Amino acid sequence: MLEILENYRDGILETIFGNVNHSIVVVDRNGFVSYMNDSYCDFLGIDKESVRGKHVTDVIENSRMHIVAETGKEELADLQYIRGNYMIAHRIPLRADGEVVGALGMVLFRDTEEWLKLNSHIKDLFLELESYRNQMKQLNGVSYSLHDIISNSSEMHILKDKIKKVAPGDVSVLLRGESGTGKELFAHSIHHLSERNTKPFVKVNCAAIPADLLESELFGYQEGAFTGAKRGGKPGKFQLADGGTLFLDEIGDMPLQAQVKILRVLQEGEVEAIGSVTPQKVDVRIIAATNQPLEELIAQQKFREDLFYRINVVQIDIPPLRKRPGDLRLLAKYLLEKVTERIGKRVVDFEPAVYDCFLEYHWPGNVRELENVIEAAVHLTSNEIIELDDLPDHIKPDALLVDEDRSLKAIMEAAERQAIERTLKKVHGDKGKAATMLGIGKSSLYDKVKKYDL
């Protein structure tokens, strides 16, 4: 192999770099030119044979290739003044057996005109895209689409595929998942991918509106319907969402009386504003979301079974963050960028122990809690890297055991939960192995896994 490389090195380099548009140069560890492709020679106006073996500083103005070959530190997209203009170059150290043996230089743009053209072209496209996104947002209240759902895990990949399949139809979708798992993001994405995407997306938070106001919020009212009613009346969320999507968030908290009325609207496609005698036709797609166990609420007669079947045509179950550790690192990096951009502070990464801590914590508030923890850490840190000390105490593993405000039972349960979680992680979820390691029976482990929702 070495012999081939030695004997045919020029031929190999020529095959790889000879026909590419970029200008390429290779220097040895002392900065002497070993190879320069035709594109670079043409650009410099020099003869290919004459450059071989010359020191790079004698061939290229302001070159830093010899420095990169000596320090082993790459320089990406660096500006270099050459032949009366600035060009943009990458300089990458070449290594063999861990040692720097030379450097590869690549000119990306030969003059500022070239990259300015590309830069302004891309900028123009971005600005155009941004303006369309803003218009869409103003038009229909949607600010997120599927590409805003950051994930790596196969679980989320499957969910995104499911969303793509159900979005175009008109079927009702029930989004289930703990608080902060991204149900609203999914609701926006479904609307965004549906044929209704030029029509309004209207959200109703069923838990936030007092029961006695919910009906007028949902169905609207006519002028004079009650004392204090606005002149001219007020359209309800159903009327506002006509042609588009109505997102019923926290549907498990909807009072029974309103449930009956919603069911009637969904069955008849007509809504009657308070005080009105003539029903109005409405065409809305329903997306509902809840973190409550609706089946239990049905058993307790707090939620209507017929409404449940109506809204639960397709169900999307979003797993809690602790059940998709594959998403944690990516989400943490994404949220760090989002938070630092918002706050305007330069913090670029987390130390490895922080990622470990994130993986161990059980995130009851899911992605929303992760964002809050990261925001607090960004405010607190004095470095560019977030350290364990910058995190709030309650998410650090040992804090569970020393919190004086908790009862002994709570402390013991927290310790038990942590021990089981760590062991399961160690044995990649093999419950038999975990039970043996912990010295408990398999069925006892199953009970505890269920109890702590691991």
Ligand SMILES: Nc1ncnc2c1ncn2[C@@H]1O[C@H](COP(=O)(O)OP(=O)(O)OP(=O)(O)O)[C@@H](O)[C@H]1O
């Ligand atoms: N996969 C994700 N990628 C990027 N951001 C996410 C993701 N999941 C959640 N978020 C962010 O986390 C926050 C909470 O998400 P969202 O409001 O959609 O959750 P939710 O399940 O509707 O919560 P709740 O039940 O409390 O209303 C939002 O700021 C959202 O942008």
